[in-house]
Amino acid sequence: MSKYNRKINFGAGPAMLPLPVLEKVEEDFLNYKDSGLSVVEMSHRSENFMNILLDTKAKLKKIMNIPDSYEILFLQGGATAQFSMIPVNLVRKDEKIGYVLTGVFAQKSFEAASKLCKAVNIADSSDKNYDYIPEIKNIPNDLKYIHITGNNTAIGTAYYNAPKVGVPVIADWSSAILGQEIKVEDYALIYAGAQKNMGIAGLTVVILRKDIILKDEDIESFVPNLMKYEKQIKSDSMINTPPTFAIYCLDVLCDWIISMGGVASLEKINREKSKMIYDIVDEYDIYENGISQNDRSIMNITFNLKKDSLTEKFLSSSSEAGLVGLKGYKLRGGIRASLYNGVSIEDTAALAEFMKKFAQNN
Amino acid sequence: MSKYNRKINFGAGPAMLPLPVLEKVEEDFLNYKDSGLSVVEMSHRSENFMNILLDTKAKLKKIMNIPDSYEILFLQGGATAQFSMIPVNLVRKDEKIGYVLTGVFAQKSFEAASKLCKAVNIADSSDKNYDYIPEIKNIPNDLKYIHITGNNTAIGTAYYNAPKVGVPVIADWSSAILGQEIKVEDYALIYAGAQKNMGIAGLTVVILRKDIILKDEDIESFVPNLMKYEKQIKSDSMINTPPTFAIYCLDVLCDWIISMGGVASLEKINREKSKMIYDIVDEYDIYENGISQNDRSIMNITFNLKKDSLTEKFLSSSSEAGLVGLKGYKLRGGIRASLYNGVSIEDTAALAEFMKKFAQNN
Numbered sequence: 001m002s003k004y005n006r007k008i009n010f011g012a013g014p015a016m017l018p019l020p021v022l023e024k025v026e027e028d029f030l031n032y033k034d035s036g037l038s039v040v041e042m043s044h045r046s047e048n049f050m051n052i053l054l055d056t057k058a059k060l061k062k063i064m065n066i067p068d069s070y071e072i073l074f075l076q077g078g079a080t081a082q083f084s085m086i087p088v089n090l091v092r093k094d095e096k097i098g099y100v101l102t103g104v105f106a107q108k109s110f111e112a113a114s115k116l117c118k119a120v121n122i123a124d125s126s127d128k129n130y131d132y133i134p135e136i137k138n139i140p141n142d143l144k145y146i147h148i149t150g151n152n153t154a155i156g157t158a159y160y161n162a163p164k165v166g167v168p169v170i171a172d173w174s175s176a177i178l179g180q181e182i183k184v185e186d187y188a189l190i191y192a193g194a195q196k197n198m199g200i201a202g203l204t205v206v207i208l209r210k211d212i213i214l215k216d217e218d219i220e221s222f223v224p225n226l227m228k229y230e231k232q233i234k235s236d237s238m239i240n241t242p243p244t245f246a247i248y249c250l251d252v253l254c255d256w257i258i259s260m261g262g263v264a265s266l267e268k269i270n271r272e273k274s275k276m277i278y279d280i281v282d283e284y285d286i287y288e289n290g291i292s293q294n295d296r297s298i299m300n301i302t303f304n305l306k307k308d309s310l311t312e313k314f315l316s317s318s319s320e321a322g323l324v325g326l327k328g329y330k331l332r333g334g335i336r337a338s339l340y341n342g343v344s345i346e347d348t349a350a351l352a353e354f355m356k357k358f359a360q361n362n
Numbered sequence: 363m364s365k366y367n368r369k370i371n372f373g374a375g376p377a378m379l380p381l382p383v384l385e386k387v388e389e390d391f392l393n394y395k396d397s398g399l400s401v402v403e404m405s406h407r408s409e410n411f412m413n414i415l416l417d418t419k420a421k422l423k424k425i426m427n428i429p430d431s432y433e434i435l436f437l438q439g440g441a442t443a444q445f446s447m448i449p450v451n452l453v454r455k456d457e458k459i460g461y462v463l464t465g466v467f468a469q470k471s472f473e474a475a476s477k478l479c480k481a482v483n484i485a486d487s488s489d490k491n492y493d494y495i496p497e498i499k500n501i502p503n504d505l506k507y508i509h510i511t512g513n514n515t516a517i518g519t520a521y522y523n524a525p526k527v528g529v530p531v532i533a534d535w536s537s538a539i540l541g542q543e544i545k546v547e548d549y550a551l552i553y554a555g556a557q558k559n560m561g562i563a564g565l566t567v568v569i570l571r572k573d574i575i576l577k578d579e580d581i582e583s584f585v586p587n588l589m590k591y592e593k594q595i596k597s598d599s600m601i602n603t604p605p606t607f608a609i610y611c612l613d614v615l616c617d618w619i620i621s622m623g624g625v626a627s628l629e630k631i632n633r634e635k636s637k638m639i640y641d642i643v644d645e646y647d648i649y650e651n652g653i654s655q656n657d658r659s660i661m662n663i664t665f666n667l668k669k670d671s672l673t674e675k676f677l678s679s680s681s682e683a684g685l686v687g688l689k690g691y692k693l694r695g696g697i698r699a700s701l702y703n704g705v706s707i708e709d710t711a712a713l714a715e716f717m718k719k720f721a722q723n724n
Contacts, residue, residue: 007398011405015607022392022400029388029465036369037682038384040562040611041704043373043687076438076564078590078602084586115584195603200402202438202564222584224446224479226439240440241557243564243605244376249402322398325405342403 008347011325012153012300013175013196017249018341019131021199021256025249039248044241052248053236059254063263064111064177065205066184073206074237079105079174080257081227082191082204083112086170088220089213089229090189091117091144098122098139098146098167101156103130104331109147109172122146130155132292136165137298145188151176154329156336157295158301162186168212176299177205178257179341180267188212194246197221197299197340201252203246212225257341267298273339273348274298280352284359286310304334310362311335317358323351370709373687374515374662375537375558378704379611383561383618387611401532401610406603415598416609421616425625428538428546428569434470435568435591436599441536442533443589444553444566445474448532450582451575451591452551453506456595460484460501460529465492465517465593466693469535471509478582484508494654498527505529507550513538515558516691518655518664518698524548538661539567540619541703542629550574556608559661559702566607619703628703629660635701635710636660642714644719648672655687666696672724673697679720685713687706 009016028311032039035048044048054110057072066072075081086109091097092141095117099110101124113119120143123134139146146165150173158176161183162169168188176182177192184190188210206229213229225231226239260266278296281287281303289296299306305311312334318326328334339348371378394401397410404411419434428434437443448471453459457479461472463486475481482505485496492514501508508527512535513520520538523545524531530550538544539554545629546552551570557563568591575591587593588601622628640658643649643665651658667673676697680688690696701710 004393005396005398006393008428009399009403009405011408014402014404014406014603016403017400022402026388026391029391030384031366031368033368036367037371037686038379040376041371041378042376043371044376044563046373046687076443076605078438080588080602081586084588112586114544167704188378193603195606200607201406201603220584221652222582224443224474224477226442226446241376241555241563242529242610243438244557245562245565245607246605323401325408 007322007324008343008350009325010323010337010339010343012329012336012338014201015196015338015340017199017253017342018256019254019341023247024252024255025230032065040245042244044238044244049244052251053242056247056251059251059258059321060205063204063254063257064182064184064207064326067213069209070184071210071233072099073208073232074242075206075232076202076243078193078204079191080108080112082172082206083109083214084116084142085229086147086189087116087119088223088227092171092214092218093117093220095144096120096140096142096336097170098143100124100134100136100146100148100163101126102133102149102157103152104171105174105327106149109149113147129290130157131290133157133159133295136163139165139167145170147171150182151297151299154332154339156289156297156300158297158299168349173258175338175340176297178266179299180264181263194250194261196338199249200246202243203250219341269345270298270306270339270341273343273345274301276348276352277301277337277339277355280355280359284356286359287355299339301337301339302328302332302334313362314358318351318354320352321354323354369684369686370705370712371687372685372699372701372705372713374691374698375555375717376563377558377700377702379561379615380618380704380706383611383614386614386617388522391499402607406600406606411606414613415604418609418613418616421613421620422567425616425619426544426546426569431573432546432569432571433566433595435570435594437566437568437594438564438602438605440555440566441534441553442474443469444534444568445471446478446534447589447591448509448551449475449478449481450585450589452532453478454576454580455582457506458482458502458504459532460505461511462486462496462498462508462525464495464511464519465514466691467515467534467536468511468696471511475509491652493652495519495521495657498525501527507532509533512544513659513661515662515700516694518651518653518659518662520661537700537702538659540625540628541632541661543625556612558700562608562612564605565612567612631707632660632701632703635705635707636663638710638714639663639699639701639717642717642721647720648721648724649717661701663699664690664694664696665700676720676724680713680716682714683716685716
């Protein structure tokens with residue numbers, strides 16, 4: 001709230017970026033590395049931009065410990081496009097993917113896949129309003145993959161280890177990637193929309209083991225090339241012009257992550273930040289969070305005001321205090337504080353302080 | 363080449379932006395309209411961003427004279443995604459769209475549609491290496507639409523009027539939209555990747571007459587919601603998080619277009635610019651352009667050095683002079699100068715001067 005009169009945005013995404021990342025992007029905006037052009041003006045096939053793209057891949061590989069057997073793709077259409085690209089590229093239409101239904105976006109990915117393959121509900125926490133991560137108890141023996149939503153943005157739950165069920169795991173890690181450590185080799189495929197912890201909207205990162213892709217002749221004939229992983233790999237994610245500026249922002253963000261000591265350090269900070277908020281939710285009686293303790297997300301902290309009439313007051317007073325984006329997901333209501341990498345400890349402390357005072361005064 | 367040591371990028375896209383547009387984006391980058399946030403950090407559902415989105419639509423509607431019966435969509439995946447979205451949304455798989463094959467991208471759109479409907483080649487200039495816009499002579503009586511590529515970026519040809527054949531016309535106007543006047547009501551649907559004349563990469567603008575979309579029950583069951591125009595219209599282009607920064611850049615660009623007197627004024631300037639280059643190509647014997655006079659694009663001027671050995675020299679000397687992106691499309695070779703709105707008369711004069719001297723010295 002000091003420099004540039006900055007507000008603190010706790011919204012679920014597009015989310016706050018670390019100020020040094022924004023400042024670096026701004027500094028180079030009119031003339032990238034003395035090229036005489038803005039990054040937004042560069043051909044995606046120019047040497048300058050190809051260097052950015054390759055650097056970003058190399059940095060991600062290092063930061064996330066991505067094994068050589070994986071490819072990194074920079075695509076468009078958000079996680080939503082992946083909901084459909086996963087089934088068409090990885091299973092024939094009569095093959096099965098098991099879905100763990102942990103909330104709104106898990107449900108959406110399940111529904112999209114149901115149009116394209118045999119999508120099976122293998123575990124589901126809808127009985128308790130998705131307030132926990134369900135155990136996978138019975139698994140059909142003919143599943144080709146299982147799909148999980150690593151961090152449930154709308155709900156406030158998260159996985160901290162990939163389920164071990166003897167079947168390769170696919171995961172939507174949109175809202176926790178780069179904010180907590182993810183062991184890439186535990187997954188066949190990871191995908192994430194960039195607008196939460198990977199920079200700005202308009203870019204989707206897909207990290208996949210090359211050997212899992214169906215042969216082209218086994219992919220349904222209606223599938224556009226744009227939706228084929230194999231074609232995207234062969235064309236360096238450039239079947240069409242990629243979202244160059246969003247890739248560049250991720251590049252700058254990777255530099256910042258490295259300067260901060262990597263994802264392990266950021267996870268430590270994020271655990272500290274989330275503890276600050278959960279502690280207050282647990283301590284003060286006006287707040288409640290029904291999420292199973294071990295499944296609480298460190299990225300998206302959801303809670304309710306026990307007196308529902310206080311919700312609007314909480315939102316308007318916090319907004320007046322420069323703390324914005326705290327409204328819960330439309331179908332859930334309540335409050336949600338997203339504590340992505342761009343939200344600092346100081347930013348979080350400001351929210352904690354506000355919550356404390358609000359509890360004392362209401 | 364003066365301020366910020368700017369180079370002049372004649373590349374086909376991502377392309378140069380007018381300097382005042384870049385400067386405005388930079389000026390507001392860290393704190394948009396005193397919101398305390400960067401545009402890239404704003405929720406797509408926040409009031410601030412919704413205002414940007416609605417403003418951009420309103421400005422486009424005004425600038426392009428878009429009738430009320432049309433919708434404007436802000437999508438992802440480039441023109442390439444539209445190659446597939448058009449057939450799945452507008453025709454049943456046994457219905458016909460006629461394609462005019464005028465070059466590389468027309469061919470790509472034809473091939474993508476061939477997977478999804480009956481795509482028919484109704485006119486084709488491949489006999490002369492696509493150097494002209496073919497007349498549509500015989501048109502099957504059961505065509506539901508015809509598809510044209512309004513400006514052929516790789517070839518250097520363009521339409522100046524929509525073909526009148528008694529069948530609704532769909533057009534890829536990627537590289538000339540906002541650079542020359544397009545009579546929207548002559549088309550059922552217009553689409554364009556933004557990275558040429560509409561700002562930055564990562565955004566595709568679709569302008570379509572609402573009544574042409576198939577009913578949902580007539581769309582194939584495998585089609586993801588993300589690919590359905592009707593669902594995109596209903597969700598304000600927000601089935602997934604839209605490319606917010608690219609939409610904002612288009613908003614700033616629209617302001618600049620209005621300040622320049624609108625598209626008619628820009629077309630006048632663009633005609634003047636293209637004439638400067640075509641005149642030199644025609645005057646000096648070392649250059650040649652085989653494009654049919656009336657079909658020459660005012661956006662992408664293609665030409666060859668008659669002595670092929672001079673091509674490399676032309677490219678390296680021009681690059682040394684700060685004139686970049688002049689290499690022709692990979693499958694065509696030769697030289698291509700793209701003169702989008704971001705390339706000024708002065709920029710064009712610099713190229714003209716270079717070409718004159720190069721001709722005199724070689």
